[in-house]
Amino acid sequence: MAKMTLEELRKLRSSQKSEMERRDVEGKEIHIIVGMGTCGIAAGAKMALDSFLDTIKSNNLTDVVVKQTGCMGLCYSEPTVEVKVPGMPDIIYGNVDAAVAKEIVEKHIMHKKMVENHIQDKPAGDIIK
Amino acid sequence: MHYSLSDMILDLFQNSIEAGAQRIHLDIVREAEELKVCLKDDGCGMTEGELEKSKDPFHSDGIKHKHRKVGLGIPFLIQTVEQAEGSFEIQSEKGKGTLFSIRFNLGNIDTPPEGDWAGLFFQALCFDGEYELIINRKIIGEEGKVGEYLLQRSELQDILGNFNESGAMILLRDYLKSQEEELLDQ
Ligand code: FES
Numbered sequence: 001m002a003k004m005t006l007e008e009l010r011k012l013r014s015s016q017k018s019e020m021e022r023r024d025v026e027g028k029e030i031h032i033i034v035g036m037g038t039c040g041i042a043a044g045a046k047m048a049l050d051s052f053l054d055t056i057k058s059n060n061l062t063d064v065v066v067k068q069t070g071c072m073g074l075c076y077s078e079p080t081v082e083v084k085v086p087g088m089p090d091i092i093y094g095n096v097d098a099a100v101a102k103e104i105v106e107k108h109i110m111h112k113k114m115v116e117n118h119i120q121d122k123p124a125g126d127i128i129k
Numbered sequence: 130m131h132y133s134l135s136d137m138i139l140d141l142f143q144n145s146i147e148a149g150a151q152r153i154h155l156d157i158v159r160e161a162e163e164l165k166v167c168l169k170d171d172g173c174g175m176t177e178g179e180l181e182k183s184k185d186p187f188h189s190d191g192i193k194h195k196h197r198k199v200g201l202g203i204p205f206l207i208q209t210v211e212q213a214e215g216s217f218e219i220q221s222e223k224g225k226g227t228l229f230s231i232r233f234n235l236g237n238i239d240t241p242p243e244g245d246w247a248g249l250f251f252q253a254l255c256f257d258g259e260y261e262l263i264i265n266r267k268i269i270g271e272e273g274k275v276g277e278y279l280l281q282r283s284e285l286q287d288i289l290g291n292f293n294e295s296g297a298m299i300l301l302r303d304y305l306k307s308q309e310e311e312l313l314d315q
Contacts, residue, residue, distance in 0.1 A: 003311035004304045010288045016296050036143065036252070038202060041136050046248055053302060056295045064295040067257055070143060 020062045030064045030109055031084040034096075037071025043078035044097060051098035055105040064109070077120055083108055094120040133244025134164065134233055137209065140202030141168055141229060142253050148172025150226065152261045155253065157246060160269040162236035164243065171226040180221050206231065213239035247309035251302050254282055255292045268312060276315040278308045 034040070034049050049068070056064050074080045077094030083104060084090045091114060093104060100118055107113045138155075145153050150172035158165045175183060186204035203219070210217045214234045221227040233240050250264055260282070267277035285304075289297040 002307065004307040006284070006288060009285075009300060009304050012300055013289050013297065016300065020296065036139075038140050038205075041139055042132050046136075046245070046252065049252070050248070053295065053299055057299050062296055065293045066255075066295050066298055067293050068252060068255060069257075070147060 030061075030086070031067065031082070032064060032104075032109075033067045033069050033082040033084075035070075035072035035074065035078060035080040035082075036068045037073075037075070037078070039075040040071070040078040040080065045079035047098045048079045048081060048096045048101045051101035052105060055102045059105065059110065061105070061109070074120065080120060085109060085112065088112060088114075092120040093118040132205065133242050134166075134209075134240070135244030135246055135249040137202060137206055137241075138166055138168065139249050139252055141206065142249075143256075144202060145170035145172050145227070146256050146258070146260065148174070148227070150260055152263075154263050154265075156265045156267070158265075158267040158269065159235075161271075162234060164233040164235055166229070166231045166233070168229040168231075169226065170228075174223045174225050174227050175221040176223045179223075180219060209233075209239075209241060213237040215240065247302075247305040250280060250309075251298075251305050254280070254285065254301065254305075255298065257293070266309070266312065268315070270315070274315075276312045278312060280305070280308075 032052055034045055034052070036045050049066070052066060056066075072080045072082075072092070074092075074094060079096045081093045081096045081101070081104065082090060083093065085108065088108075091108070093100065093115065095118060096104070100115065103115050107115050138157075142153070142155070145168065148170065150170035152171050154167070154169040156165070156167040158167075183203045184207055206217060209215070210231065210233065214237045215232050217229065217231040219227065219229055235243070246266060250266070253264070254262060262280075262282040264280040265277065266280075267275065269275050285301065286292065289301055292298060292301060
């Protein structure tokens with residue numbers, strides 16, 4: 001990849017935006033929230049984040065909001081990821097590696113089917129108020 | 130554990146964000162076998178007592194984990210630096226901010242791998258909230274040849290808008306990768 005300039009970045013962004021407007025995605029946002037506590041980082045939250053973005057990109061999804069948050073209090077099952085899709089219950093997934101992240105995008109987000117075996121009940125007791 | 134230097138810095142960086150920093154400077158400079166990292170924030174800082182405690186891996190303030198101001202990052206850092214002939218210094222002032230100056234000895238085999246700097250910058254830029262982040266990435270080669278790039282969060286946000294949107298994130302990631310690749314190629 002040749003070094004991108006800020007000008008090029010600006011151009012890419014505006015063409016991306018007009019493409020989005022053309023498709024007219026309504027404000028129904030999908031949220032992916034990746035836990036980044038010390039243990040999440042150590043357990044490879046970055047790989048999960050990368051895989052989310054790659055899969056979103058390869059499927060041309062435009063209406064996804066991706067956020068990083070601090071510790072979710074689930075050391076034992078890091079990396080943890082919360083997924084919010086309108087019309088579906090909010091789900092926290094545990095042990096999300098690159099492959100699971102891809103599955104979450106392709107199944108949960110694109111086909112509204114939950115990814116079994118990785119669903120976490122709820123945050124650890126000391127985190128929920 | 131696959132903990133690289135860039136992971137370690139991400140952890141410290143997150144402390145800065147949680148300390149409410151509005152302005153953060155991060156310098157990552159490599160010269161021969163030495164990697165210098167400087168992280169400066171204007172967050173809530175620590176008193177001397179808190180600073181001492183932050184170095185203790187077994188310390189917990191007994192309150193909720195989530196509200197713990199200091200992660201395991203500092204003890205990890207100290208241990209890593211100590212076993213690998215590096216050095217570190219933490220200066221902190223309550224209400225003013227915190228400054229980390231760290232030197233990793235890349236020639237020592239106990240120093241973890243550097244990891245992915247472009248990936249670290251990406252994550253550091255993409256936390257939620259309003260804060261300014263200025264990153265200076267530099268490599269000083271043999272014969273003093275300097276390669277570097279500068280990143281400024283407000284400037285990138287001005288171009289990309291909200292970083293949380295996947296489209297903006299993907300472009301940002303490409304942009305950062307291209308900066309780092311070019312630097313390493315020089
Ligand atoms: S850092 Fe592991 S649960 Fe908080």
